[in-house]
Amino acid sequence: MASGSRRFGKINRRSEILQAAEKLMHSRGLSGVTTRQISQEVGCSEGALYVHFKGRLELLLAMLEESLPNMLEPLHALRKSVGRGSPQENLAKALGGIFKFHQRVVAATAGLFAEPELLAAYRSSLNRQGKGPHLSMKVLEDYIRSEQRLNRIASHVNAKLAATLMMSASFFRAFVERFFGKSMQPAWSTFAEQLVVTVVPKPNDD
Numbered sequence: 206m207a208s209g210s211r212r213f214g215k216i217n218r219r220s221e222i223l224q225a226a227e228k229l230m231h232s233r234g235l236s237g238v239t240t241r242q243i244s245q246e247v248g249c250s251e252g253a254l255y256v257h258f259k260g261r262l263e264l265l266l267a268m269l270e271e272s273l274p275n276m277l278e279p280l281h282a283l284r285k286s287v288g289r290g291s292p293q294e295n296l297a298k299a300l301g302g303i304f305k306f307h308q309r310v311v312a313a314t315a316g317l318f319a320e321p322e323l324l325a326a327y328r329s330s331l332n333r334q335g336k337g338p339h340l341s342m343k344v345l346e347d348y349i350r351s352e353q354r355l356n357r358i359a360s361h362v363n364a365k366l367a368a369t370l371m372m373s374a375s376f377f378r379a380f381v382e383r384f385f386g387k388s389m390q391p392a393w394s395t396f397a398e399q400l401v402v403t404v405v406p407k408p409n410d411d
């Protein structure tokens with residue numbers, strides 16, 4: 206029982222550490238996050254971090270890796286929506302989840318280029334897990350092709366190009382809003398709807 210409690214305590218503290226690292230990243234930038242700052246934010250000794258992580262690199266890598274489920278959830282839902290509802294509404298909804306993910310990670314993504322070792326480790330991690338932005342775009346592309354086969358999306362649409370445009374628009378908007386520190390207009394929901402109907406029109410819009 207005591208052993209189980211200790212394991213449970215470690216899991217909770219690990220989560221706190223990762224949350225603290227992400228909070229500091231948003232306020233200080235990725236390169237400004239140190240183990241000392243993280244331990245102060247959590248309220249533990251710096252040595253306590255090494256119970257869960259070998260060092261700063263492993264800690265930050267875990268923080269980046271564990272944000273991925275937020276990106277994957279709307280894509281999993283999109284796969285299951287083929288032939289159901291409106292393709293344009295399905296894509297706009299998926300993009301809403303993707304945009305929230307981009308808002309969360311854009312600061313870390315930009316900061317990675319100032320951390321070559323972390324960038325290399327994260328790239329290797331994505332390749333090892335079979336994940337990454339290119340594969341996320343492939344989900345959008347496959348969805349569009351599936352709906353085209355059902356004649357629910359115009360046949361002239363280039364699925365790969367449409368997927369790339371939608372993903373790029375989401376990331377760029379998140380970057381611009383982060384860079385200038387304010388939301389863009391129109392609101393994301395309106396922007397996403399307009400974007401989708403423009404790049405992925407219905408068959409009768411041919």
